[in-house]
Amino acid sequence: MTIAVGAQLPQVDLFKLGEGGPEAHSVAELFKGKKCVLLAVPGAFTPTCHQNHVPGFLNAHDQLKAKGIDEIFCVAVNDPFVMSAWASALDVGNKITMLSDGNGTFTKALGLELDGSGFGLGIRSHRYAMLVEDGVVKALNVEEDPTQADVSSAENLLGSL
Numbered sequence: 001m002t003i004a005v006g007a008q009l010p011q012v013d014l015f016k017l018g019e020g021g022p023e024a025h026s027v028a029e030l031f032k033g034k035k036c037v038l039l040a041v042p043g044a045f046t047p048t049c050h051q052n053h054v055p056g057f058l059n060a061h062d063q064l065k066a067k068g069i070d071e072i073f074c075v076a077v078n079d080p081f082v083m084s085a086w087a088s089a090l091d092v093g094n095k096i097t098m099l100s101d102g103n104g105t106f107t108k109a110l111g112l113e114l115d116g117s118g119f120g121l122g123i124r125s126h127r128y129a130m131l132v133e134d135g136v137v138k139a140l141n142v143e144e145d146p147t148q149a150d151v152s153s154a155e156n157l158l159g160s161l
Contacts, residue, residue, distance in 0.1 A: 002111035002142075009135050010109035014075060015100040017084035025099070027106065031135040034070040037157060038130040040107070042114055042146050043121060044078045044086035053127065053149035054090055060154035061095045067161040075099040077107055077124045101125070114146055129157045 003009075009031060013024040030036075039057055041049035057064070057072055064072060072095065076083060080100040087098040107113050107125040116124045129152040131139035139160055141151045150156065 003137055003140065005137050005140055007137050009132060009137065010106060012105050012109055014106055015080045015102060016098070017080040017100075022080040022100070028135060030073065030097075030099075031132050033134055034132075035068050035134075036132045037064060037069055037072045038075065038132055039072070039152065040075045040112065040125040040128050040130075042076070042116060042124040042127055044076050044082050045089070048127070048147055048149050049076075050086075050090070053152065054092070054096065056149065056154040057129075058090065058092060058095055060158060063158055064154070064161075067158065069161075072096045073099055075101050075106065075125065077101050077104045077113075077122075112142065116146075128152050129154070131157065131161070 009027050011028050013026055015022045015024055041053055043049060054074055074096050078100060079102045083098040083100045101107050104113060104123050112126045114124045114126045116122060127143040127146050129141045130137055141156060143152050
């Protein structure tokens with residue numbers, strides 16, 4: 001079952017690359033006491049994700065902050081090394097925190113896994129943008145077509161704030 005508005009995020013770990021390698025961060029701690037945007041993409045460096053979806057949130061960073069967003073997170077079913085390289089390639093700086101769900105544990109717990117096996121991608125995440133307040137889902141915009149970033153765009157999310 002897919003997570004719904006009003007539900008608490010699953011209590012699992014996501015990963016970031018630290019100086020000593022991958023570091024686990026609990027979802028509870030990442031979102032505690034904050035109003036956040038969580039966007040998910042099928043894969044780092046994939047065309048729509050790299051050229052449209054994440055850059056849209058980078059461009060809207062200041063507008064989102066002005067609307068009270070404390071932090072923007074991006075999650076993908078990729079390892080933390082890939083997410084770190086992608087953050088560098090996109091020059092996200094401290095505007096977006098890139099999180100790894102390498103085993104898909106978080107994505108599966110949300111009920112938002114996408115089977116990309118037919119394209120050699122394995123199990124990935126659906127593309128979505130979510131508004132989360134103190135770990136509770138307040139808005140959820142999931143794309144039906146993972147090659148599109150319209151429903152889950154920064155502009156669409158900004159319109160609902």
